[in-house]
Amino acid sequence: MxxxxxxxxxxxxxxxxxxxxxxxxxxxxxxxxxxxxxxxxxxxxxxxxxxxxxxxxxxxxxxxxxxxxxxxxxxxxxxxxxxxxxxxxxxxxxxxxxxxxxxxxxxxxxxxxPDDEDLNTEKQQGKDNYARAYYNGYTACEAPHRMxxxxxxxGLWTTPTDLLLLVSAIQKSLHEENAFVPQHLAKQMLEQVTAGMAHGWRVTKTHFTHSGSNMPGWRCNVMASFDGNEAFCFMTNSAEGFLIGCKVQAAMSYLIGWKKAEEFTYIRSCVVPFADVSAVPPDAAVMEKWTGMWKERGTQFQVQLMAKEGVPWLKVGQMPEQWLWIAAHGEEESKNGRRVVADLVCRGGMEVLVRILESENGEALMEMWNGNTGEVMVMERVS
Missing domain, CATH: 3.40.710.10 (DD-peptidase/beta-lactamase superfamily)
Incomplete structure (x- = not known):
């Protein structure tokens, strides 16, 4: 066989x-x-x-x-x-x-x-050394690295800068003859074989990406667009680094003005992005269409979306309401024919994103992303 x-x-x-x-x-x-x-x-x-x-x-x-x-x-x-x-x-x-x-x-x-003397220790930092592994942001793993x-x-040791050199060469190979990889091979490499998977890379309609996860504590990701205009890489030396890396990746797309890279990890896993505390949320006249009580489809869980003094808030039961801010991730104008009006995240640190949408006939729609469970909840209006 x-x-x-x-x-x-x-x-x-x-x-x-x-x-x-x-x-x-x-x-x-x-x-x-x-x-x-x-x-x-x-x-x-x-x-x-x-x-x-x-x-x-x-x-x-x-x-x-x-x-x-x-x-x-x-x-x-x-x-x-x-x-x-x-x-x-x-x-x-x-x-x-x-x-x-x-x-x-x-x-x-x-x-x-790598040799032991090439590794970073708490007292030895330098450009020619390797970053040791951590469990979180401050507790080092027992082994600085594994072989x-x-x-x-x-077994790859690298840097974000070097990985961006690699994906840049692949991007050029897609559009130029006599680049790093023959053009036909570059295109073949990034052809989808099965859902979301090409030859060595995960792919969407617009981007290709590869993540990295090594024990005891490294989490990384690199992504690049097929058109050659976008590329981003994050690397962390923490076992808990992937979540924060995905948030940084989303924020970079937002700050640079890139379109949201569809169906990438931070979307599939419902990683709730950072809040842009300087952005102006939708005004009260816009928010009025979505204010009221909403229920999670298939359950009795209800939330109330409200606007107070021009600021959107979210309230669950008798618990304190949560101030909502604009989510810092790449622009997404539509989703399955529905217009994305705004993505809002809770100021209080709750891992929740509220997405307000409009159907083709103007109907108000709402989703909630739960960063704790990794699920997208479809909400239905109650009142």
């Missing part, structure tokens, strides 16, 4: 190969203890894919028909690494250095395993 797996399937996570268990590739703490001994043994890639000692993951096995459905598979990218090394006759890190990083002047990117023999899936 495995002979039916293609390179395209491995790239698009449709090969049927499983990932390496619930934790993906968690990496190995190979820092030294007080006695100078390594804390863990580091397997080679073959041992990691086989799940044999000293690996900390399950064996990679074929679990579905090749080409059937999307299922993230870091193991599939491990197989790709073996193929590249066999074809090129070089270690994967050297291939990437020669054909990608050097070619694109990505001076701070590598797949090579991954599964380099292609989990």
């Amino acid at each position: 495995a002979k039916f797996i293609t390179i395209a399937m491995l790239l698009s996570h449709t090969s049927g190969l499983e990932t390496s268990g619930t934790q993906g590739f968690p990496g190995y703490d190979v820092s030294r203890n007080a006695n100078g001994h390594f804390r863990a043994a580091l397997p080679d890639l073959g041992e990691a894919l086989e799940g044999s000692w000293p690996s900390n993951t399950l064996p990679i096995r074929l679990k579905d028909w090749p080409g059937h459905v999307f299922k993230y598979s870091g193991g599939g990218y491990g197989v790709l690494q073996l193929i590249i090394e066999a074809v090129m006759g070089q270690p994967f890190a050297e291939v990437m250095q020669e054909y990608v990083f050097t070619a694109l002047n990505m001076k701070r990117s590598t797949y090579a395993v 991954n023999p599964e380099q292609s899936a989990a």
Whole structure:
């Protein structure tokens, strides 16, 4: 069955190969203890894919028909690494250095395993060092970083600047001949294979994106537009960094004036954006159409949207009302034929966004995004 797996399937996570268990590739703490001994043994890639000692993951096995459905598979990218090394006759890190990083002047990117002295510590900060991992904004993880023999899936060390050099080269390749990647290959790479997934990249009609999540504490994302006009990257060295990164990504789109990148992570996950406390909300005459009681469809949960002295407020039961501000995320003029009038977020820190919309025939509509559950609630007018 495995002979039916293609390179395209491995790239698009449709090969049927499983990932390496619930934790993906968690990496190995190979820092030294007080006695100078390594804390863990580091397997080679073959041992990691086989799940044999000293690996900390399950064996990679074929679990579905090749080409059937999307299922993230870091193991599939491990197989790709073996193929590249066999074809090129070089270690994967050297291939990437020669054909990608050097070619694109990505001076701070590598797949090579960093040495201990290259790592940041609390007392050693510098441009040539790596950021250590944190649980939150101030508590460092026990291991400053982990090492991954599964380099292609989990071993990239880079910076936002370097990643933007990469996506810029891809953008140019889409529109220019003789760019970094042949134009036909660039277009093929970003063709959707299954819902939202291309070859190595997630895609929408307008953008391509890739996120990164490494244990014990790094969360990252890069996105770029097909037209070549937009690109943005955030990288955090915190296990809790993805939420704040998505909020920053949304705010950057808002401040620069980009259209909202449809169906990206911060929308799909209902990450509630920051508030723009300087923006003027819709005036009372506009808000009047939406003021009143609204009920969540299918439940008895009700909210009251009101306007006081020209400022919109949201009230739930007998609890204190919440002041609403304009949401700081990219512009979105319509959604499924409905006009988006305003997106409003609570001033008090509640992870809730109120979206007021207008149907094609002028009917007032409302949604509520719940950042706690990640759900979009359709609201129905009560009074």
